[in-house]
Each structure stands twice: as structure tokens, then as C-alpha cells.
Amino acid sequence: ETGVTQSPTHLIKTRGQQVTLRCSSQSGHNTVSWYQQALGQGPQFIFQYYREEENGRGNFPPRFSGLQFPNYSSELNVNALELDDSALYLCASTPTPDVPPGEQYFGPGTRLTVT
């Protein structure tokens, strides 16, 4: 039990639509990262927020955006959905700097299907 929750569990959207995925972290976890895990692949880093500011971004287009809130919750927004966006989206949080870099607490993920 990592204390990180994500909603919804599953989601089906149509190509071209917009989606918002949500994550709730433990109190004190001031860093949140989002990852995309395609079927049979390892998670790919989308971006990271530290104290509500973006603190790094992977190789994803601008239609992937995020927000982090003071209450340790965060959102991942994806505009103009494409079929290749179908994946498991993982949220991970860290109580920076109390643990070393890379020790992240993952949520169970949101399975997004784009048709």
C-alpha cells in the first residue's frame, strides 16, 4: 500500500477528445511524476512537478499537460486524443528530499483506451 490513489481506474475515450486523469498522494509528497506504460513496455516518463512547478519533461508533445495542487493532488490532461495514447497512466510521488532520487511511490494506474 503506497498511499497513492488514482482515478478513474478505467476510461474509454474517442479519438480527438480530451481527458483528465487524477492522482492523490500522501501528505508531504511534494514531487509527483507521471508515466505512460504501453502494453508490454516499461513506463515512459511524461513529466514531473515539484511544489506545483513543472520540473522536467520527457519526450511527449504539448497536448500532454499537468497540474499539481497544494493538497498533494495532481492532474494529467491530454488533448486531441490519438489511438496511440491508449496505455496505463501511472502517477508516482516522492517526499523530496526525504528519500533519495528515484525512490517513488506508484499508484495503481488509470487504463485509458482510445477508440
Place this chain on the structure above:
Amino acid sequence: GDSVTQMEGPVTLSEEAFLTINCTYTATGYPSLFWYVQYPGEGLQLLLKATKADDKGSNKGFEATYRKETTSFHLEKGSVQVSDSAVYFCALTPGTQGGSEKLVFGKGTKLTVNP
């Protein structure tokens, strides 16, 4: 850029067999290395870590040694159990100064242990 290559699966073993999952990495700087495990229906969990060369990470009978000369971090367990059935991911955090604490993952190795 930074990358992780791990042994392709799936791997199927009998209970009490010896396990090795190979992992090699490419990175600039001095990365920290991790093994994460994903049990069926659950989120990723940190299994073990090593932050500098020759460090040995260990947990739940699993071990891995950070080998800088061979850029490797192979996962081993002397006697696997059915409950070890899961997908195992090798990962690194880049050692470059500043920036985000992103994790770079391998593709994962699915392990099935039969009674």
C-alpha cells in the same frame, strides 16, 4: 540518452529454482539503479536499489550489484517462490546534476513461478 536494456521474457521457473534477470544500462554521469516489481493488479513497488558502484541492493531474498565496469545491475534470487510471480523492471535515475528525478525503465521481464 540514458537507457536500460533488460532480458526479454517471459521467464518460467519451478519453485526453488535460481533466478537471474539481466540488466544493462547506458547513462552519462553517475546514475542510481533500481529494480521495481509489478504484481498482478497492483502498482509498481520498489524492490531494491543501489546508488553507487559496487553497492549491493537486497530485499526479500533478491540481490543486485551495481557493476560500473560492465554497466550492469543483474537481479538474482537463490530460491524463487510462487509468490514471486510478477513483472520486474530495471530502472535508473540519471546522475546528472539538477533537473528532474525521472526514472528511465527497461521493458520489463515477466516471471512465472510454477509449484
